[in-house]
Each structure stands twice: as C-alpha cells, then as structure tokens.
Amino acid sequence: MTAAAQTAKKLDLGNAVELVSKEEGHRQPLAPEFVSLEDFSPLEVAYDFGKISRAEIEAGPRSIWRYKQLLPVPSNVDRIANTEPGCTRLLEADNLAKALGVKKIWIKDDTGNPTHSFKDRVVAVALAAAREFGFKVLACPSTGNLANAVAAAAARAGWDSVVLVPKSLERAKILMSAVYDGSLLAVDGNYDDVNRLATELAGDHEDWAFVNVNVRPYYSEGSKTLAYEVAEQLGWRIPEQIVVPIASGSQLTKVYKGFNELGQVGLVEPSPVKIFGAQASGCSPVATAFKENNDVVQPVKPDTIARSLAIGAPADGPYVLDVVRKTGGAIEDVTDEEVREGIKLLARTEGIFAETAGGVTVANAKKLIEAGQIDPDAETVLLITGDGLKTLDAVQDSIGPKATVEPTTDSVNQALGL
C-alpha cells in the first residue's frame, strides 16, 4: 500500500464522494488517479452537495475558497497557508462592446490572480487535494503559466516543487518559475518530451503530485470557480453567452459544469448559456473538428504565438465539441496577426493587458460577432486568463512610443500635432 493510499483512508475532500469515468460513468473511490481502467476515459469528481446557500458563500473568504463546498477540498482548506487565488474583477466592457457593435460585454480578468493567470485556481485545488492524499512534492510539466503557479503555490505551502520546462523557454517564464526556489529543471527536449517525462516520473515517485497528471481530476475542478464567480458577480445568474479559450479543453468543459452545478444546487435559476470556444489558427484541432462537423479531434503540430494554448492533441477535445454543440455555441480560430490585434483592442478599449491567449479570446469574439454566431443583442462574457507581461515578445514589434521628443514643450506639442 502506498503512502498516498494509506493517507486516503481518512480523506476529507468536502462534498466530493467518488470519481466517475466520463465515457461510461464507471464509479470508483476518490484516489489520485486520472484514467478509468474500465473504459480508459478521463475520471471526473462527483459530489453529494447537500444544501448550499448564497449567504454562506457571500460570508466566505475573498478567494475561490468561498466555493469550497463545490470543490474536492477539505473543509479547513482556507485556514491552511495557500495563495488565495480568485475573486478577480468582472468588468463591464462598454468600450469594447461599442467597438464590436454589441449590446453588452463582460470581461472576467484573471490577470489579477497571484501569479497572474487562472492557473493559480487549478493549482490551489490540486495542492489541497494532494495534501489529503499524502503527497509531499508538487510537480508539473509546463511551458509557462502553470510552472509559475506551481512553484509559487508550493513555496507558500512550504512544499518542495519539481517543475519541468523545455530548456528553450523564454527568459521571463524561466525567471518567474525559478525565483520561488523550488527544483526547476530545464529539459533538453520539446514540450512533448517534457510531458512524457512527467508521466514516467509520476509512476516512480509516489509522493510527487503532478498537478496535471496524477491529480488532474481535482486540479481541473478549479476551473469551475470561473463560472461560480461570474455568476455571483452578475448577481447570481448565468450569462447568456461566454467565450472560453481552448488549450486541453478542460477549462471550457469545467466552466459549463460549474454553471450547471449552480443550477442543480439552487444557487441560480437554471438558464441556457451558449458556450463558444476560441483557438489560434496555428493550433486549432478542435475548431477544425467543429467546423467539419467531426466528432474526432485530429492532432496537429502547433505553430502559433499563443503558446499557452498550443496543445496539438487536446485531451478534452471531444468533450468540448459536445458542450459547444449542446449549448448552441461555436468554435472559431484566428491568425497570429488577429491575436495581436485582439490584445491591442482589449488594451485600448478597457485598459487590460492580456497575454496571447486573451488576444485569442477577444479576436475570436470579434470574428464570431461578425459572422452572426454570437448574438449582438445578448450579453457575452469573455474569459481573459493570463497576463500580457508574460508574452511581451508577441507584441513588441507592433507597439511602441508615438514619438521620441526633445525635453521641450514645443517638441511635445509638435509631436502631438497641437
């Protein structure tokens, strides 16, 4: 019996009761496993929620832990040192709505998280569950945001971390992963090599929790908090339309799950939400399958500036297709040039500097509006999941000072045409 299994005997994972396979619904006890051995589909956490009130949530902490009853985490999760992610801004984006010719847009701005991406949410949930399972080391393969979030969360919790990145990673991402002083390892290989290595290591080290491998069912539940927050910030209701970027596809399916759960437990009046997926054309396997009306997602070799979305074989691709079709949404993709324009459009209209993934979301929203797939008379929420300071390279050639001037008022007035 592994250390993890021994600890699992006295598990407190809140209202979570078991794991269920996504394909055939096979049930098994809560454990650090991620694939069903019955049907080889991903495992997902199932709950017995009981009664949850708005008042309890509203009286909770200003972090994702206000929703702890809806997550696979122990009841004392908010009293153990953690990064306290979540409760980020939901901004009414009237300038952007006007620019795009629609009635109402909301921006969910996850750049305000501790390491400036939504990954702080999923990592916090993964760490809380991993602690319950008896793991001692927090680990991940990553190309950026996840590396930052894992290294920071482990430091704050007093855990060791092992973060594996391709050695070719950009300087900013290396530095922000290294500063927390965990074990950051640069791997001589590409991201596929790093990912494969992580799966092998997860088998070898029984006290290492690879957040996106062996504790993935818990990790991915963290994305539901985006839906919970949007609904609460809208005054406890579900929005009419939402645009979500697609990497593995997990976030999109979990946002849908989150909205549904709120309806199920009576925290909101159930109402339809159209879910739209956003990809970059340089890595658009799910958009391609959607447009070809295909159920199979054909893997691709990524080539896009939106590196945080560059997963060529997205694990949750088929489930994304299912959610988007079921809700009456659509999936589009945009060129790298459109991604840059999306970043600039959001910054210019709303003062928010998003990473390339945010540019993908904004540019796809524009395209879907122009194509008539997003209803201009209904409201739309855009998920901005990461920060522009981490992907400066993507915009450096297309922005800069208006002019260089002499330190005189004449020179300034002339430069501004005054």
Next chain:
Amino acid sequence: MTAAAQTAKKLDLGNAVELVSKEEGHRQPLAPEFVSLEDFSPLEVAYDFGKISRAEIEAGPRSIWRYKQLLPVPSNVDRIANTEPGCTRLLEADNLAKALGVKKIWIKDDTGNPTHSFKDRVVAVALAAAREFGFKVLACPSTGNLANAVAAAAARAGWDSVVLVPKSLERAKILMSAVYDGSLLAVDGNYDDVNRLATELAGDHEDWAFVNVNVRPYYSEGSKTLAYEVAEQLGWRIPEQIVVPIASGSQLTKVYKGFNELGQVGLVEPSPVKIFGAQASGCSPVATAFKENNDVVQPVKPDTIARSLAIGAPADGPYVLDVVRKTGGAIEDVTDEEVREGIKLLARTEGIFAETAGGVTVANAKKLIEAGQIDPDAETVLLITGDGLKTLDAVQDSIGPKATVEPTTDSVNQALGL
C-alpha cells in the same frame, strides 16, 4: 476663467471640503492646485466626514471605492467605468516570520492590482477628481509603474493620455505603457528632464491633468486606501508596526493619515502604530537624515536597481521624518545585493514575486528586526507595492534552473540527488 475653474463650480468631491497647506495650515477652496501660495508647502485635502459605518463599507464594492466617503471623489465614482483597483490580498506570512525570527508578519500584496502596482490606486483617485475639475486628458511623467497605471486607467475611462518617459526606459515598461494606445512619448533626457517638462506642460494645457503634478493632492490621497484595507482585513484594527518603502515619501505619510482617519471617524479603536521607512542605499536621502537626526533631507543622485524608488529629492521627505519619529519607527536602507536577497526571500517563503521596491521593504524589515528596532513580539505589516515581472533585469543573474537534464527519469533523479 479656465474650463477647469468653470466646472469646479458644481464640484462633487464627496466629503472633501478644502485644501490645507501642510506647513502653516492655510485653507483654500478645492481646486487643481498643489502648492500653497501662502507658505509654499504642499496642499493636502481636508474633509468633513460625518458618520461612516463599517456596515456601509463592507456592503460596498470590492475595490477602493468601498472607502469613497474617505476620499476626494464624487459619490457616483464606482458607477463610472474605472479600473476598480484595490482589495488586494493581505496574507499571513508565517514562513517569512519564521525565517526572520518574529512572531507575526502580514504581507499586503499590491501586485494583484490591475497593472500590478499600488499606482492603480492613486491614479484612480486622481482621474475621478480630474473629471470633476473638467480635465480631459490624463498625463504623467514616469519611469514605469505610474506610466502603466495612467495609460491603462485613461483607456478604460475613454480618456486620452499623455505619458512622458525617458527614452532609455526598459523594454518591458515601454511596451506595457504603449499597449493601451495613448500618447506615449519617449523623451530624449533623464527623469529630471521629463519631470520638469511635465510641470511646464501642465501650465500650457489647461485640460491636461498631470496626476502627480497639478492634481497631486487628490492623487496622493489614494495611498490611504492601503491603510484602510489593512485595517479592515485585520478585522477593523490598526496593526502594531508597518514597513513602507519611500520614494517621494507620499505613500508613507498617507498610510499614517489613513490609520488616523479611521480612528477619528470611529471605524477602529485608535491605537499606536510604529511606521518604518525603507530605502535603497543607492538612494537613501531620508534614511540618512533620519540616522543623522537631521530635519533637512539632502538631495542625492540615485544609483540603485530599485528604480521605482529612485527619487533623489523626495518631496515629502521632511513629513516622512516627522511621522516616523512621532510614531517611534525608524528608517533604514539596504544595498542592491540585499534588495535581490529580499526579493528571493519573499518568493521562496511566501510565493510572492515582488519588484525591486518589494525587495527593499523585505530587506529593510530583516535589517530592522536584526537591529532590534522592529519588535519581534509585535506584528508587522510589509507593503509589497509592485510586481517582479516588471523588474526581471534585477534578478536575472542570480536565479535560474537548478539543472539542465536529459528527458529521462535517471537524468532527473540524478540532478535532484535521488
């Protein structure tokens, strides 16, 4: 009569009633002025607060506007598009406290603000007041954080911005200022040239609000919200000790003013707080005056990696000395090497990646604890006012991956000594 003066007739600046000169207390009507013509000292906003309850504040928005009754802003300020800064994390930093050998440390983490520094607070207040005065353009001279905050806030408000920076500014700061598409001008000169130019331009353009020049009395009030939030997050009480970085010195004096006001209006039980100031040795005119028991702050030529604190002639220096002496605090300074160690210590223990100014705060706290000036048995709040992603250059040579490995488990295990 200027446009600004005309608009001022129907001013709504909340509970603010007049401007008062800091030296001799001369009173004058609220206006976009920053120096008393009576005694040539800085002007500060005075209020008639009336009754303000905790319940009202707690029911307010999750931003600095929950404290709008304590700020020089109109009563509808939270209903006009703005960046919604504030309500950042206050973390119990038990790992850091243990590392420094003290009982309790709290980190106020302002990296969670919209453009990742405390400048979003002061700019939001400046913009709200500037709108009331009839200004149309938001402007500033800056070397970084302020440029980001002004450009973003103006974009969100639908205002034009004029942001003046030395042309030698680092690439990251240029790009983050440029992306919002205001008028960013690179000035062929140093920061002193840029600052002088701003003051000249403020005289020439009656509809330009230079946040830190002609509307400075309103702008600087925004720093009080750091004190308000700390007190509310501690359960409506004033902390025993706080360490504040010193640039112009404005923030430190306003944090003190904020705590005092809370006591005056009955929101907290008045209690003593020792205020400590933190400088970098390469720009430590206030620390020097403090240690020499001097009332005059002798200007210096800055030479430090803590560029956001590198103000050689700090306008509020004398007032900082007064507050620190009055409260029983102290002012220290640390070398650039200690600043780097401070950044790394905070990241390693609490998972927070601060800019160089944060390293200054942490390193000074360490030094003040070791010297016995900070009481290890009393709690201490550290203000972390900006983000490490903006000052990567400062740490790039001292951090990095633990090792470069082959994509094999053997190679990883060997690198980690397993």
